[in-house]
Amino acid sequence: MRRLTIRFLIWLRSSSSLARWGLLALIVGIIVGFGAILFYWLLEQSTHWLLAGIGGYEPPAPYAEGNRSPSDSLPSWIVPLVVAAGGLVSGILVQRSAPEAAGHGTDAAIEAFHYREGRVRLQIVPVKVLASAITIGSGGSGGREGPTAQIAAGLGSFLAEIVRLRPADRRILLAAGMGAGIGAIFRAPLGGAVLAAEILYVHDFEAAVLFPAFLASIVAFAIYGSWFGWEPIFGSRPDLRFASAVELPAYAGLGLLCGLVGIVYAKTFYGVERGFRRLPLPAWLRPALGGLLTGLLGLAFPQALGTGYGWVQWLMDPANAAAISLGILLLLPFVKILATACSIGSGGSGGIFGPGVVIGAFVGVAWWRILTDLGVPGTPGVAPLVIIGMMALFGSIAHASLATMLMVAEMTGNLSLLAPAMLAVGIASLVVGNQTIYRNQVPRRADSPAFRLQYSFPLLRGLQVRDAKEAPPLVLRLGMPTAEALRQVESAGLSAAPVVDAQDRLVGIVFRERLREGVRLDERSVERGPTAHETEQLDDVFQRVIEQPSQWLPVVGEDGTLQGIVTPRGILAAYRRASRDAVRHLEWVTTEQVLLDVSVPSSSPSVGRALKDLRLPSDALVIAIRRGGTTLVPRGDTRIEAGDRLTILVKVASAERVREFFGDHQVVDEPS
Numbered sequence: 001m002r003r004l005t006i007r008f009l010i011w012l013r014s015s016s017s018l019a020r021w022g023l024l025a026l027i028v029g030i031i032v033g034f035g036a037i038l039f040y041w042l043l044e045q046s047t048h049w050l051l052a053g054i055g056g057y058e059p060p061a062p063y064a065e066g067n068r069s070p071s072d073s074l075p076s077w078i079v080p081l082v083v084a085a086g087g088l089v090s091g092i093l094v095q096r097s098a099p100e101a102a103g104h105g106t107d108a109a110i111e112a113f114h115y116r117e118g119r120v121r122l123q124i125v126p127v128k129v130l131a132s133a134i135t136i137g138s139g140g141s142g143g144r145e146g147p148t149a150q151i152a153a154g155l156g157s158f159l160a161e162i163v164r165l166r167p168a169d170r171r172i173l174l175a176a177g178m179g180a181g182i183g184a185i186f187r188a189p190l191g192g193a194v195l196a197a198e199i200l201y202v203h204d205f206e207a208a209v210l211f212p213a214f215l216a217s218i219v220a221f222a223i224y225g226s227w228f229g230w231e232p233i234f235g236s237r238p239d240l241r242f243a244s245a246v247e248l249p250a251y252a253g254l255g256l257l258c259g260l261v262g263i264v265y266a267k268t269f270y271g272v273e274r275g276f277r278r279l280p281l282p283a284w285l286r287p288a289l290g291g292l293l294t295g296l297l298g299l300a301f302p303q304a305l306g307t308g309y310g311w312v313q314w315l316m317d318p319a320n321a322a323a324i325s326l327g328i329l330l331l332l333p334f335v336k337i338l339a340t341a342c343s344i345g346s347g348g349s350g351g352i353f354g355p356g357v358v359i360g361a362f363v364g365v366a367w368w369r370i371l372t373d374l375g376v377p378g379t380p381g382v383a384p385l386v387i388i389g390m391m392a393l394f395g396s397i398a399h400a401s402l403a404t405m406l407m408v409a410e411m412t413g414n415l416s417l418l419a420p421a422m423l424a425v426g427i428a429s430l431v432v433g434n435q436t437i438y439r440n441q442v443p444r445r446a447d448s449p450a451f452r453l454q455y456s457f458p459l460l461r462g463l464q465v466r467d468a469k470e471a472p473p474l475v476l477r478l479g480m481p482t483a484e485a486l487r488q489v490e491s492a493g494l495s496a497a498p499v500v501d502a503q504d505r506l507v508g509i510v511f512r513e514r515l516r517e518g519v520r521l522d523e524r525s526v527e528r529g530p531t532a533h534e535t536e537q538l539d540d541v542f543q544r545v546i547e548q549p550s551q552w553l554p555v556v557g558e559d560g561t562l563q564g565i566v567t568p569r570g571i572l573a574a575y576r577r578a579s580r581d582a583v584r585h586l587e588w589v590t591t592e593q594v595l596l597d598v599s600v601p602s603s604s605p606s607v608g609r610a611l612k613d614l615r616l617p618s619d620a621l622v623i624a625i626r627r628g629g630t631t632l633v634p635r636g637d638t639r640i641e642a643g644d645r646l647t648i649l650v651k652v653a654s655a656e657r658v659r660e661f662f663g664d665h666q667v668v669d670e671p672s
């Protein structure tokens with residue numbers, strides 16, 4: 001049983017199969033689903049006891065969370081004190097326990113992905129849960145997605161630490177957890193999963209995150225929905241639809257406004273944050289001041305308090321939107337921006353996604369009133385403008401256009417507005433440019449420290465472990481006497497050696513220092529670290545190799561047997577060979593085929609010969625020949641010339657033979 005457990009853990013740490021990622025995503029989804037339930041329950045209780053109980057003000061709620069209408073009376077003078085007290089408690093809790101939990105959590109999760117190898121301290125999770133529930137529940141202007149993202153990222157990182165995943169896998173699990181948490185608490189599993197892959201970059205997309213994020217998000221949503229229900233947050237709205245092309249100018253104008261207000265949102269938020277940091281106050285006291293300012297805003301504009309989702313629901317009704325003066329509607333987006341900057345920018349704990357979509361909704365309502373009062377023909381209804389305003393503003397400033405459109409569509413149970421949303425979001429994104437609300441986003445994968453090594457050696461992406469694998473200088477076996485094992489390790493001048501069982505299956509590695517301590521060579525004394533597989537790409541493996549104290553990784557087969565080792569020297573030798581031969585993998589066509597790009601040197605014996613005479617492997621197909629500035633369609637009588645670049649589709653097993661046909665020293669079979 002112990003041996004099966006060890007083999008399972010090795011498989012879970014090192015396998016690249018979808019089954020392995022499916023299992024990890026399932027575990028993350030379960031953990032995050034229950035974590036989202038706990039956080040939302042605490043948030044409800046905090047709101048009930050603090051803002052409603054002590055402050056005497058009960059904020060409106062969206063359809064799926066009580067469908068509560070706004071109160072007819074304004075908040076009382078007690079509310080600013082309650083919000084300030086919530087900020088004070090949150091500030092003390094965060095600064096004394098986990099300072100990383102301050103501010104909006106999504107950016108912290110993005111930072112962990114790029115700069116911390118996907119590591120988020122587990123201590124942050126309970127601190128973030130309590131601090132965010134207190135900040136938002138007392139009336140602070142913040143969203144629940146940021147805390148949920150950081151909480152879920154922490155849980156995903158914790159699972160990765162338990163299983164001892166390598167940094168690349170830990171980052172993926174962190175992002176998948178983030179997507180699952182956001183997808184669950186917003187009841188938008190598809191949008192949450194896509195957000196996890198999209199929000200990491202300004203102009204790029206982390207495709208490797210999608211599969212585990214999809215599974216984790218739907219599992220977390222299933223658990224969360226089983227507890228709180230399945231209705232979209234703003235209810236199903238089948239009446240919403242895109243009815244006429246005449247409406248498109250109105251949506252285009254909304255996109256322009258949302259882009260401009262989005263820039264104001266980002267600049268105001270970080271400007272206020274810098275202002276709070278310059279104040280001669282201790283860090284734990286600043287959220288109290290931010291809460292007090294938010295509460296004072298809430299006396300005149302109750303829309304500034306809490307998440308604001310209930311106000312969005314209420315303003316989707318044309319009668320309600322028409323009942324508020326245009327002046328107030330024009331002020332609401334900027335009031336919410338300032339309240340969020342004070343609540344979260346001061347060091348309070350909460351998210352900026354939620355306020356972002358609420359600000360976009362307020363822009364949509366104000367735009368509807370302007371168009372309606374002017375009698376502009378083709379003016380859409382207020383609800384479509386509210387929904388598309390949510391998409392356009394935050395989708396553009398967060399550079400997560402696709403995910404935001406999907407999430408808001410799921411939050412309203414309606415996909416029919418995606419066409420005008422694409423127009424509005426596209427225009428808003430053009431206006432925003434490179435401005436972003438998340439400072440830790442990087443432009444592209446190549447700009448991320450997490451992938452710096454990969455992009456420093458671009459050809460490694462097209463090479464596999466089998467291209468760099470070498471025989472281990474020494475292999476030890478379980479049960480070998482310690483003295484003999486130590487003698488062999490020292491004779492070989494090694495710091496560590498792989499250990500196998502009687503069936504040549506890798507058990508782990510043992511270090512020379514451990515042998516000098518006199519430990520027995522059994523399963524308890526063997527280190528079970530990361531491994532590599534022959535078909536893995538070298539750019540992924542290189543990072544793992546240099547992170548190891550031994551500076552090498554064992555290479556194992558599907559059955560767990562030791563196939564060799566991979567070292568930095570072997571990887572660089574494979575890189576030099578690929579650079580010299582100009583042979584590289586372009587992309588994987590299937591798991592069994594590869595597309596090769598082969599450059600023919602002048603010394604190659606294939607030069608001057610016809611394709612039909614080369615005796616290529618039967619499973620190799622020459623697809624194209626690039627010669628000079630033209631591309632030739634190859635025929636049997638096409639002759640190879642020096643400098644030709646051939647694109648060849650071939651099975652993986654025959655790829656090495658194809659390389660030999662076009663190398664400097666290969667022997668080409670004579671035609672019979």
